[in-house]
Amino acid sequence: MAELKADVLVLGAGMVGVGAALHLQKRGRDVVLVDKHQLAGEETSYGNGGLIESASVFPYMFPRDFGEILRTAMNRAPQVRYAVSDLPAFLPWLVRYYLASAPDRALAGALAVMPLIRSSLIEHEALIAEAGVPELMRKSGWIKMFRSEATLARAVRDFERAKQYGVQGDILDDAAIHEREPHLSGEFAGAVHFTEPGFVLDPGGLAKAYAALFQRKGGRFVVADARTLEQDAGGRWSVATSDGRLSAREAVVALGPWSDLVTGPLGYSLPFNVKRGYHLHLASRGNAVLNHPVLDTDLGYLLAPMNRGIRLTTGVEFARRDAPPTPVQIARALPRAHALFPLGEPVDAKPWMGARPCLPDMLPAIGRAPRHPSLWFDFGHHHHGLTLGPVTGRLLAEMMTGERPFADPAPFAVERFG
Template structure:
């Protein structure tokens, strides 16, 4: 079988990899997209709340207040869970996460990623129009609800701070919440309606639509094993696929939580960890309608109106990436969600489990691999893979093709980890 040749191999067909492939293709590069699945968007990109978070300026950082740290440490916070037996494996990473969450460092990170966040919906809208799937996007924003006066007050302070950076939204009292979502039940101190973000009704379907666009424009999508990536004597990158060996002048590692399977073999020590999460789709009962994604913030779960049903999504589980599922957060959230909104029977046979790829500073790694010519990184998008996939694809493609990057790429360089 003859060897397939191309300009660039993009490893990983989630939202990040497909975004990079499309932007490289737009700049005249011949690209082959490689994934272990026959379809795009089958892993992390499949399961999320569907938000294109163009209004989320500040990353999800480690709590600083002692009482919050103690609640998380003792597994009393519904937003986060871990198993004590796994603690030794991720405690060093948590320490780095805590240190990177110091207010001054967190602000620097927020300012660095802000140009990407603010452009994220623009990039999606352009691709959605080109892919011909406008029905997958809503521009209604999302609602973050609070059951307690104290948590609402803290959130309002954070929101007022974010407004200084252009974030838009409305502060709602209980009556205003019910006006926007008449089928919700329960007592809430108030909420914040973030009005700017887009909402995707089928995140995995959107990744597939982008991959189909890539193929219509001449791109090739092959099933392959990214772990076989190697550089030959001539400096070309090769990977084994179902179509035989594929080689290219350059390769992009966009494997999300599995990126370590490639960069680790190549000698890079990058503190990539995962935050696992779960979701389950349920039917609405009767004529009940959910108009926006809603986060029951104090109880640590979200409901989002997807094409498949109402998606119940959990917070964070710290666990080994490939450990068996432990959907305790989802089980605890189910009765709370039923009390909030008229939910019927489950659509899915079992809960979905995924892993968010995270670096301690909650910034992705984007850019050149410093010790290998022609190797590039694009991973670690934490909670914002859906949001940032196309815009970081643009930034990477500009760097790879010699254009002036639209944003400063230096804060995302792998060298920041030594």
């Protein structure tokens, strides 16, 4: 059977992989998008809060407050849960995460990723217009609510700091919260309404719309197992498909939480881990309407008005990527969410579980593989895969095609880990 050929194989059809494929295609490359599913956006890109976080200029770092660390260690923080049996496996990574979260290192990381964060909505808007799906995004921002004066005060300080870097928003008191969200119940110390970010009403659907755009423009989408990736004596990369081997001069690893299954056998030992998360869609009762995504910060869950229903999302679970689901955080959040908003019956048969791919400094790996000049990395986007997929795709495509990168790619090179 004849070998199928292309310029570039992009392994992974989540938001990150599709973003890279589109930008490479735009620069004249013959690109094949490879995924184990028949459709794009079926894994991590499907389950998230739907936020294009152009205001999140500071990454999600390990807490430095002793009380918060103690609550987390005792498994009493609603925002984080861990499986005690898995602690030996991920404790060394947590130590690296803690060290990378030192204030000076965290600030350096924030400054490095800021050009990408601040350009993220611009890149999405361009692709949404080209894909013809403006109905999938609102530009109303999201609301981060606080029940205690202490957590509100810290948030206001953080917001004032973020304003120095161009972040916009409003400080809300309890009355203003209920004015913007009249169907919420309960009393709050206050909130921050981040007014800039976009909100996607169907994240998996947006990835599919971008993949459809890629195919309309001549791109190929092939079902294959990325773990079959091989390099031949001539330096070409190939994967096995039902129609034979598919080969290309270059390959991009954009497999999110499964990226190590390809990079590991090739000799790359990266400090890679996952943060698992869950969501559940529920109907609204009566004529109740939720206008924005709202984060009940102190109780550790978010409600977002998706096309499928109100999506209840949890915080972080530290567990093995492939361990059976343990949706304890969903069970704990459900009564709190029912008290906050008039929720009806679940739309989903069971909670969805996904995994966020993380490196300890909460920066993605973007760039050339050190020992394989024709292999490229585009993974590790932690909580910001939806946000950063198109913009890191642009950065990667500029590097691969010899353009001058719009942002400094050096902080995202895997050589930073030695």
